[in-house]
Amino acid sequence: MFQTLKNYYHLVQALLANLLYGFPSREIKVIGVTxxxxxxxxxxxxxxxLLSAGKKVSMISTVYGKVGETVYxxxxxxxxxxxxxxxxxxxxxxxxxxxxxxxETTSHAIDQNRVWGVRYEVGVLTNITHEHLDYHxxxxxxxxxxxxxxxxxxxxxxxxxxxxxxxYTHRKDSIKTYALKEKAxxxxxxxxxxxxxxxxxxxxxxAAYTVAHELGISxxxxxxxxxxxxxxxxxxxxxxxxxxxxIIDFAHTPNAIDRILQTVRKIYLPSGGxxxxxxxxxxxxxxxxRFGMGxxxxxxxxxxxxxxxxxxTEDPREICRQIGAGITASKxxxxxxxxxxxxxxxxIGLAKKGDVVIITGKGHEKSLCRGKTEYPWSDKDCVLKxxxxx
Numbered sequence: 001m002f003q004t005l006k007n008y009y010h011l012v013q014a015l016l017a018n019l020l021y022g023f024p025s026r027e028i029k030v031i032g033v034t035x036x037x038x039x040x041x042x043x044x045x046x047x048x049x050l051l052s053a054g055k056k057v058s059m060i061s062t063v064y065g066k067v068g069e070t071v072y073x074x075x076x077x078x079x080x081x082x083x084x085x086x087x088x089x090x091x092x093x094x095x096x097x098x099x100x101x102x103x104e105t106t107s108h109a110i111d112q113n114r115v116w117g118v119r120y121e122v123g124v125l126t127n128i129t130h131e132h133l134d135y136h137x138x139x140x141x142x143x144x145x146x147x148x149x150x151x152x153x154x155x156x157x158x159x160x161x162x163x164x165x166x167x168y169t170h171r172k173d174s175i176k177t178y179a180l181k182e183k184a185x186x187x188x189x190x191x192x193x194x195x196x197x198x199x200x201x202x203x204x205x206x207a208a209y210t211v212a213h214e215l216g217i218s219x220x221x222x223x224x225x226x227x228x229x230x231x232x233x234x235x236x237x238x239x240x241x242x243x244x245x246x247i248i249d250f251a252h253t254p255n256a257i258d259r260i261l262q263t264v265r266k267i268y269l270p271s272g273g274x275x276x277x278x279x280x281x282x283x284x285x286x287x288x289x290r291f292g293m294g295x296x297x298x299x300x301x302x303x304x305x306x307x308x309x310x311x312x313t314e315d316p317r318e319i320c321r322q323i324g325a326g327i328t329a330s331k332x333x334x335x336x337x338x339x340x341x342x343x344x345x346x347x348i349g350l351a352k353k354g355d356v357v358i359i360t361g362k363g364h365e366k367s368l369c370r371g372k373t374e375y376p377w378s379d380k381d382c383v384l385k386x387x388x389x390x
Contacts, residue, residue: 007112014083014116024091025119028098031211032105032118034149035126035159037256038204042126043104044232045208050100052225053217058093059102060086062250063232063364067092080109086118100215107145108135122211123153126203128164129255130289143168150175157210159203160184178203178210186210194226198236198263234363236260239380240387244273244351248379250363252282252309254292257360261300264356273354277301278347279361280309280340281319283369290319294326294334303350304334307343309361310369340368344379345386359383 033043043061050057058067060081065072067089080086086103093101109115128143147168150156158165160177161184169175177184180202190205191197197205205226212222231237240246245268251260261277269275277297281290297304304327306320316338327334337343347357359379362368368377 010083011113011116014087014113017083017087018117020084021087021091023117023119024087024094025101025117027094028090029100029121029215030090030118031100031102031122031124032115032120032149032153033102033124033126033207034105034107034110034146035124036129036131036253037251037259038126038200038207039104039106040232040250041201041204041235042124042207043102045204045229046124046211047102048229049208049212049217049222049225050102050215052228053212053221055100056096056098057100057102058089058096058098059104060089061102061104061232063234065089067098068096080104080106080114083114083116086115090118105149107142110148111135111145120149120153122155122157122214123149123151124157124207124211125150125159125162125165126207127159127162127255128168129253130292131253131286135286139164140168155214157207157214159207161203176210176214178206180206186213190226193223196267198259198267200259200263201231201236232364234365234379236263237363237380239383243353244355244357246348246351246383247356247358248363248383249358249360250365251360252279252293254289254296257293258296258299260360261297261358264358265300268356269354273356274302274352275300276303276305276347276350276355276357278305278307278343278357278359279323280307280311280316281323281361282310283312283314283316283319287322290322291326291329294323294328295330296326297323298327298330298332301332303347304332305343305347306334306336307340308338308368308370309340312369313371340377340379341382341386344382348383348386348390 033039040062047059090101156175158177160179160182178186191202234250237248249260251257308316320336351357362379367374
């Protein structure tokens with residue numbers, strides 16, 4: 001009942017925001033990007049390609065919003081902001097003469113009607129994996145919400161290798177598929193062209209390529225833009241690269257952890273060295289994913305340190321215990337250091353020549369929620385402080 005009332009509240013807000021700003025999405029081509037993993041990188045890639053092609057374009061992503069040369073903080077732990085900020089930024093983009101607006105769109109934003117009234121020219125679905133089941137309850141319900149973006153857009157773009165996305169695809173017309181395994185409309189493997197391109201990022205590049213090509217950008221222009229693209233903050237972010245490496249990544253689902261650790265082993269530890277993984281899981285969020293996160297870490301990490309990650313009003317040690325159950329089921333050991341700064345310091349202290357320390361879960365975020373208070377925090381700043389002491 002409470003969630004239903006909340007959804008109506010957001011619907012009213014969205015209606016008022018659209019009325020206030022004159023339904024601006026009707027005057028610009030909005031590209032929506034949804035999916036469990038890969039949304040942010042795909043959003044930034046599409047933005048970069050269009051900008052490189054000489055198009056006027058703005059965007060809102062998990063990391064920030066950008067209209068023209070103005071950068072906006074989109075909020076703490078928020079991907080898709082409230083309806084008034086969304087409509088205000090789209091209207092500003094229209095006023096500045098932009099042709100495109102890229103909007104990273106979460107399942108929460110869709111279900112809660114925060115993006116009601118946004119007319120999507122293109123709806124991109126990167127994948128559907130285990131996440132947010134505390135909210136959606138079942139993968140079936142989660143998938144149906146994600147599919148609303150694809151179904152309501154003029155053109156749907158879907159990862160055809162993703163089993164869940166393929167299963168729940170409803171529409172038959174005005175849809176383009178991309179894949180590296182299944183037969184699809186677009187099947188270019190950019191790992192053959194781009195050095196050290198992670199397997200999962202090959203999908204993000206292909207998704208962005210598909211969108212840009214469907215929008216009329218030539219193959220040559222798209223490929224020419226790739227060498228100058230830089231991953232968003234907190235995505236495979238190598239913050240130290242001397243005798244050993246320290247990487248920060250936003251991965252916070254079982255699938256994302258599996259993919260990033262597998263990639264790090266493949267690219268940075270092909271002939272030895274240990275992988276030291278430091279991570280936790282957010283409190284008051286999907287608890288059912290924690291066991292799987294532990295399993296994913298245990299598959300690839302040599303040393304695991306569990307720590308806090310926005311535990312809110314949950315007990316961080318209990319969260320770590322739930323993650324740890326997945327680790328011990330894989331017959332691996334782990335250590336719990338609930339203070340994140342101490343955990344990072346311990347992990348770095350364990351690193352030897354040729355090792356990789358990877359810290360996941362926070363990525364670009366600038367705060368850490370303990371109890372009901374947001375404290376200033378940056379994984380990167382913490383790493384740099386630890387290194388300065390050594």
